Structure formats: structure tokens, C-alpha cells
Amino acid sequence: MSAYVSKPQPPTQDKRWKLVDATMRRLGHQSRGLIETLHTVQEAFGYLDESALRYVAMSLRVPLSRAYGVATFYHFFTLKPAGKHTCVVCLGTACYIKGAPQLLDAMQKDLDIKPGETTPDGNVSLLTARCLGSCGLAPAVVYDNEVAGKVSPQSLREHLSKWNHHES
């Protein structure tokens, strides 16, 4: 077996792999660039799947176990595609004191999913955040990248039903 391994090929012809390659090149294909590269993959594709992890691990010459370890250690990385809509409930201290648990309860009941899960129809993903830094607006919720402050279970339900009706 030779020490030289031929350059790994991207899993698909997708143009977005060029972005990933660019990041790896910028970091000199060194193993220390693993987290940065995974960030790029997730930014481009929305999540990390097995073929992506294999490709990145091969390219940076790190064991697949290490790539998988890093991808699962950090909360920011996700191995599953997110739903069409995402709803992030902030669980920072200020939001917690001002009623974030009630928001989460309401969502869990309405959608029948736990934080980190997506509804079976792939419409809504429920996520939680440690702190959005919008403590002045507590409790805060992010609907599809848009921060909403002073949210009540009522307004949350209204927003959710809007998403669901759009679907139909």
C-alpha cells in the first residue's frame, strides 16, 4: 500500500463542493481545518451527511471517526436535513425567567415533536438555543432566521398555523 492516496473526489457533481474545496485549500488541507470545513459544508448543504463526512475526512486525511466525533460533539452541526421552516426557541436565562418553557411546551404539544426534531411531513423543525443575546426582548424566538421578541404561546401558535396553512 502506498502512502500516497489519490485525491478524493466529491460525492456528487454539485457545484457547492467547490466552496468546500476552496475552504480546504485556504486552510492548506490540514487536519486543523476540520471544523471550518464542516461549517462550510453545513452552510452550503444545510446538514452533514455520511458522504460529506467521508469526503472531508479523506481530503483532510483524518480518520472518519474523528470527523464523525467532531460533527456530533458540537451542537451547531446537524446530521439531518432541517424542515422547511425552523423555529428556534431561546432558552437563555432571561428568556427562561420570562416564560420560554411555556413556549416550548406549547410547541411540543401542538407539533408532537421534541426539540431537535422535525415534523414527520418535514414542514417545521423545532430547535432550542442557549442564548441569542436578545435578552432585552425576552422571551425570543427565531422564525426562519427572523428574530421575534416578547413572544407569547398565543403569537407562537398563530405563526405556526400560518406555516401549516401555507403548506396546504
Place this chain on the structure above:
Amino acid sequence: MNLEELEQIAVTEREAREKVRHEVRVCMAAGCLSCQSQGVKDALTAEVKNRGLEETHKVKGVGCMGLCSEGPLVATSEKQMYKHVASADAAALVNSLDGEPVKRLDCPTDVPFFQRQKKIVLENSGVIDPERIEDYIAEGGYRAIVNALSDMMPQEVISEITTSGLRGRGGAGYPTGLKWSTVSRADGNPKYVICNADEGDPGAFMDRSVLESDPHRVLEGMLIAAYAVGASEGFIYVRAEYPLAIKRLKTAIRQAERLGLLGTNICGTRFSFRIDLRLGAGAFVCGEETALIASVEGKRGTPRPRPPYPAMSGLFGQPTLINNVETYANVPPIIRNGGAWYAEIGTEKSKGTKVFALAGRIENTGLVEVPMGITLRDIVYDIGGGIPEGRKFKAVQTGGPSGGCLPADCLDMPVDYESLAKAGSIMGSGGMIIMDESSCMVDVAKYFMDFCMTESCGKCVPCRVGTYQMHRILSAITNLTATEPDLKMLEELCDLLKNTSLCGLGQSAPNPVVSTLKSFAEEYRAHIHDKKCAAGVCGAHENGGDEKSKPEEKNEARELSEVGA
């Protein structure tokens, strides 16, 4: 780049400013942006353009003005401030510039919230445009590093920092001058400088605000540090959850590189320094320095035993200086004005100012910068405006999951590293969550334990298993099913975690429990013996709240999912 060239940029910028008769500053930091301040800025710009006033009226996006609860905030060069501004108010605001201020949007600035603050770190926040290096230079920016490079030896820089008495603003309060001199004396080449911008404490958003409002100040602080310790490469480890801070840092680095303030042979000297960003990926433990280093190296963020300290063997096994964002932000003014100037502010052992993020049950939520040694009462009642809705103050939580809850009898205590530690809490990164009687302290302790349990990296047993066990007991207490032996066990576990955990996360995880056990013991007793929660938070909440509405909601949920399918 030398001092004359820098001065030239500043003069050009100031001349351009003088041509402008009115400057309208719109807050573009995260808090105000999430209440649509971008729309306000666009509306104001369009209004000025429509009236053909671009020559004399300037609309500028600036950083955080502090009073986040009243956003979006707008300030004018006539020192008039407006709150809750909407896009529709643009015309009225432009009209008011040459006439009377708009009364209904007036945000008074002669109140204690603004008057009692002393701004050093935040002096440029809300004043300069964070996306323009010229604006920062016009306010005296980068003068400290250019001066240091031309007139000071690295040793002199360190002694200036030592004189200032600056201590690490990340939480532990290690003397910054001492850390710098350790790294500068350490053998090894290259050396690294890291800025810890992994602000994980829930309820703390000072570092984010500094990065978003004045990124160049952090770069300048890092440059000075790198010159002092002899480093040639630096990293800013910033949370991926802060996209705006990342964007502004990237812009700032690019601008500084273009002016030759970052790169090789800075200011024609032999000093070279590059700064690169590393994004965190949502692990609280990465705020711990050895875990952070592992993460910068592209590995899982797990801490390792110290010594060797990062000052001796850190990133890639080389001597590494790690400081927090706010620490670096304090450096340029210290070099500019001298260490003795800084040492005059604050208390005997805690010098300077500290930025606090006020949140929770308090009238004025937002960012404040106060001199060390101010009392908690002044912060909560004077600056913070007290507790809303006529409720009663119950506790203030400082230091996030590693800190503690301080009861009302601590209100007259001065805020400095030693006093907070003595009272059973820590300074931490500066989050202050105020709670009133509607919060149950056992539930708060459980909240923080849940946080530590989830965020434990799993490397050492006391933290991995201990936080889980403590959370289990606290859950039992809040479910009103716990017994007396549970409480004993909880106390034992506190002691165990504190003394045997590998890193700061585990060692300080019991703090919220210990401090509430000390100050609010009767609440624990009421939960265990009388099966009662005075705040009405526990027990009921666990069962899912109002039982009556439950069946309907279930049906509704089913309907919704059917519609969706």
C-alpha cells in the same frame, strides 16, 4: 503606516464630518436589528435622499447604545435620543433636526441609566460606524499600537498593563499583566494570541456587542498583546451563533490589512501579525481555555489538565496568550492614557470598569458599563430602574451557570471580583439576571444544572455523572417528590463536583445550587416538607400546566398535522 499617515486619515475623516450639519445615528446592533432597525435606517436614508439633503444630513449605522429594551434607538448629533422608532417616523425625525425634537419618541438621556455609566470599553459604541475603519481612526483608533511600535519596548507595554491592574474579564479575573509577561518569557516560536469570543453564558451579550459595535478595538488590543508577547499569529474564536459579529470582524480584518495595520512588517517595523477567525460550533465548554485550544486545532472541544498552562504549551504545543474580548478592548485606552490613569478607576483590587448585561425582571434591559466597586443596589435600582410591575426584588444571578444567586441582603455589596466570590458567586463574563418573586430559586438552580448537564463534555466522570445526578435530584425537588436524604445527597454532590472535576465547568457547576441552598434554604425545605412552591412554578409546570385546555390542543395539533400532510 506611521503616525503622520494615521493622523492624516483622522484629519480627512474629521473634515468630512464637519461638512455634515446633522448626523443621525441608527443602532445596528443585534438587539435593535431584531426590532427592524434596518428598515428605520433605510427609511431615513431614503427620506434624506428625497429631500436632496445628502450633503448636510448623514444617516449612519452605529453600534449598540445600551438600552436594548427600548429599541430601535436613534440618536442625533444634537444629543437627542429617540426610542421605539418605526420606519414611518422617518419624515418626522428629519423634520425635527432643524426644529423641535419629536416628543412622543423622546428617550431622555439625563437619567441614571446613561449618567451613572463610565464608558471605556464602550466609548465608541453607538458613536462610530463599526464597518468603517476611518471612523475608528478619527476617534483616536490604532494610535496606541502605532505609538507602541515606534516608542515602546514590548517590556514597557507589559509593565504599563501591569500598572493598570487590569484583570481578565472572562470571569476568573487573572491579572492580565502577569499572564502577558509569562507568555513573553516562555520559550518557543511561534507564539500565538487568541481572543476568546465564545460567549456561552446565557444572558450575557457584552462581547457580542463589543464585536458588533467596535471590532477594530479588539483587533488593536490583540495587536498590542502580540507585540508585547512576541506573537506573529492570532485567532479570534467566535461563536457561530453570532453571524453579525463574524461579518463585522471579517470586514474589520480586511480593512486593517489594506491599511497595513495587519500583515507583515507593520508600520515598517519587524513586527508582523495576522489574525484569522475560527468559528465555534455551539459548545459551552469551549469557553474553557484548553478546550478552546483543542477546538481551534480542529478537534473536539474537551479540556485537558493544567499545568502545563497555555502560556507555556497551548495552541499546537506553543506558548499561547488567551484573553477575553473585553480584556483586549480595555488595552488600547490603557496604552493611550497610561496604566496609572486606568488604575485610578475602580477599587483597590479590581481596577477599571466592567460591562454588564442587565436582563430578566428589570425595567431597563441592556448593556451598562460601570466602574468596579459600584453597589448592586445602584445597578439594579438606579441604573436598571428597578423591578417592573411593582414586584419585589428576589435575587440577582451573576456569572451564568458558573455563578450564583445573590439575595436582597447582598444588594449593598460592592461589585468587584473579591466581594462577589465571597458572597458565593463570581464576576463571570458579566451577565446579570434579575429575578422577582415570580421565580422559584430551586427551579432556577435546576435550569442551570440542566445547562451544565447538557454541556458537560463527558471527559471526566464527576462532571458527566455528577451533573446528571444533581439534575435528577433537583427535578425530584421541583416535582415535589423529593425527601430529606435527597437534599443531603445533593449537598454531598456539590462538594464532590467542586473538588474533583477536571475543568472549570464541572468545578463551578454546583455554584448555583450552593448559593441558593445558602440564601434560599427555606424554599428547598418548603418543596421537600410542605410540598409547596411559593412562586407557583414547580409541580404544576411539570404536569403540562392548565389541564383543561389539554384535550382541545391535542385535537388542534392533530388537525394541523393532517392539513400539513
